[in-house]
Structure formats: C-alpha cells, structure tokens
Amino acid sequence: MLSDRATSFEFVRTLVRKRSGIVLGAEKDYLIQARLTTLSRKEGFDSITELLDQTKALLDQLDEDGHHGLGEKVVDALTTNETSFFRDQHPFECLRNHVLPDLLPRRAAERSLKIWSAACSTGQEPYSVAMVLQEHFPELRDWPVQLIASDLSTKCLERARQGRYSQMEVSRGLPAPRLAKFFSRRGLDWVVHDELRRMIDFRQINLQDQDLDLALPQLDVVFLRNVLIYFDKETSQQILGRIRRVLRPDGYLFLGGAETTLFLDDAFERVPLNQASCYRLKHHSPTTPTRSIHDALS
Numbered sequence: 376m377l378s379d380r381a382t383s384f385e386f387v388r389t390l391v392r393k394r395s396g397i398v399l400g401a402e403k404d405y406l407i408q409a410r411l412t413t414l415s416r417k418e419g420f421d422s423i424t425e426l427l428d429q430t431k432a433l434l435d436q437l438d439e440d441g442h443h444g445l446g447e448k449v450v451d452a453l454t455t456n457e458t459s460f461f462r463d464q465h466p467f468e469c470l471r472n473h474v475l476p477d478l479l480p481r482r483a484a485e486r487s488l489k490i491w492s493a494a495c496s497t498g499q500e501p502y503s504v505a506m507v508l509q510e511h512f513p514e515l516r517d518w519p520v521q522l523i524a525s526d527l528s529t530k531c532l533e534r535a536r537q538g539r540y541s542q543m544e545v546s547r548g549l550p551a552p553r554l555a556k557f558f559s560r561r562g563l564d565w566v567v568h569d570e571l572r573r574m575i576d577f578r579q580i581n582l583q584d585q586d587l588d589l590a591l592p593q594l595d596v597v598f599l600r601n602v603l604i605y606f607d608k609e610t611s612q613q614i615l616g617r618i619r620r621v622l623r624p625d626g627y628l629f630l631g632g633a634e635t636t637l638f639l640d641d642a643f644e645r646v647p648l649n650q651a652s653c654y655r656l657k658h659h660s661p662t663t664p665t666r667s668i669h670d671a672l673s
C-alpha cells in the first residue's frame with residue numbers, strides 16, 4: 376500500500392521515468408494530480424490513491440520489466456501530446472526547399488527514401504510530411520517511400536491511425552486549400568484521405584528501447600521534435616546515440632525549436648538553414664553540388 380500522497384507521487388515519478396524516460400519534477404505535481412484524477416474516474420476508482428495502489432499491486436506481481444495495462448495507462452496519462460499540423464512551419468519548409476532537393480538526387484539510383492517521425496503524438500507531424508511529399512514531389516509516387524511514425528502512447532497512436540481531427544485541430548496549421556485537398560468532412564470532424572493515411576506506417580516505439588535500431592531501417596530523415604525536452608541529459612544522450620545508429624551518414628535530423636544536440640552529442644552539427652532546428656552528422660558526405668532533383672529524376 377502506498378501510505379500517503381508523497382509516497383504515491385514518488386511511485387508515479389519512478390514508474391514514468393523507468394517506462395518512458397520522462398522526468399516529472401516536483402513542479403509537475405499539479406499535472407500528476409490532474410491527469411491521474413481523470414484516469415482514476417475513467418477506470419472506476421474512487422481516488423488516485425486507490426488507482427495507484429491497484430497499479431502497484433499489479434506491477435508487484437510481475438517481474439521487473441513486466442507490463443500491465445494499468446501501469447501503461449498511468450504512464451500514457453502523463454505524456455504530453457501537444458502538437459499541430461506544420462508545427463513551427465520552418466522544418467517543413469526546410470524539408471521541402473533544402474533537405475529533399477539535396478537528398479533525392481543521391482537516392483535516385485536506389486529509388487529509396489525513408490523518413491521517421493519518432494514521437495508523432497496524434498499524427499499531425501507525419502501527415503504534414505506526407506502532404507509535403509504529395510504536393511511538391513510528385514516524382515516520388517513511383518518510389519517505395521517509407522514514412523514511419525511512432526510514439527510510446529497507445530492512445531495517441533490510435534488517434535493517429537484514425538486520422539480524424541476536430542475543427543479546432545485542423546484550424547491549427549492547415550490552411551483551407553490543404554484541408555479541402557487532403558481531408559473529408561465526417562460529422563463535426565475531418566478525416567484524412569486514405570491516400571495520405573496509406574503512406575504512413577504507424578508503430579509503437581519506445582525511444583528508451585536499447586535495441587531501437589533493430590526495429591528500424593537506415594533512415595534518411597528523422598523528426599525527433601519536442602520530446603527531448605522531457606528527458607534528462609543522460610537519457611537524451613542515449614536517445615541521440617540510438618538515432619545516430621539509424622541515421623544514414625548523409626541524413627538529416629530535425630529537433631524541436633527549443634532543442635539542441637549541443638552539449639549532448641558532438642557527433643551532430645547544426646545545419647545553418649532558416650530557423651529550423653536541423654542537424655547532420657559531422658563529416659557527412661558532401662552534398663551534390665549542381666544537379667537538381669528534377670535533373671536527377673528525369
């Protein structure tokens with residue numbers, strides 16, 4: 376039994392840290408309180424203490440790495456899933472104007488392009504990437520492009536796979552012509568067209584997984600945006616190390632606007648391209664100087 380609030384919250388902090396890497400300092404007690412109150416009600420418990428006692432009892436019956444639905448729901452409730460279509464805009468402009476025009480001529484012979492949205496939340500990020508590909512790179516329709524989108528959160532992934540968004544969600548980042556082009560109205564919501572949804576391979580991947588690279592191909596572009604901010608330095612370093620193993624030597628890594636590899640992993644260097652937080656591995660192979668993507672594909 377968890378005797379008091381302090382012990383209960385410490386149990387939650389340890390569980391969330393172990394399962395996700397997310398650090399919940401004491402300043403996040405309000406978040407634990409609010410999110411777990413909602414979860415307790417939903418799961419039919421009278422209080423957070425009752426919910427956590429049951430979670431702990433179930434986890435105690437399992438071995439160290441055992442998973443139980445209730446533990447997963449507690450962790451899931453404490454992830455922050457804020458996102459929007461074309462969030463911050465710059466990374467998507469950079470993808471369109473610099474990254475793909477640089478990469479595609481070098482991938483023309485093998486006709487392969489692999490992109491990973493590594494903490495995709497409810498899917499707005501990978502759908503934004505898919506829209507960029509559809510709108511600006513029609514040549515890629517004949518390539519077996521792989522667009523993988525993953526998250527730790529089961530509830531986020533369910534929503535991402537459905538591709539169903541409220542009016543409020545689509546109004547954040549989607550101009551009317553794009554909405555009309557890629558979505559259909561269903562009741563009060565908007566549903567992404569199958570053509571776009573089929574481009575994305577949604578998977579559950581925990582960035583904490585040491586064998587992450589075994590689950591993924593070698594990637595050309597990785598979006599790891601607005602997730603490192605939830606981890607401590609050591610966890611962020613480990614995750615960047617895993618990203619290094621899956622990123623092709625001349626690939627690109629996008630971080631969130633407030634994130635950097637500086638002081639975390641000096642194998643990366645920032646690419647001085649607009650305001651996007653875009654990185655490459657140092658000593659990457661030189662960019663193809665003169666051929667345009669259209670030359671290379673024609």
Ligand SMILES: C[S@@+](CC[C@H](N)C(=O)[O-])C[C@H]1O[C@@H](n2cnc3c(N)ncnc32)[C@H](O)[C@@H]1O
Pocket residue numbers: 394395396397454455456457458459462493494495496497500525526527528531580581582583599600601602605631
């Ligand atoms: C704030 S959202 C970022 C969404 C999107 N990348 C963006 O920038 O709009 C952070 C996401 O990271 C996910 N996350 C947190 N810890 C994770 C982990 N260990 N492995 C995979 N995803 C994780 C959360 O579930 C959440 O959906």
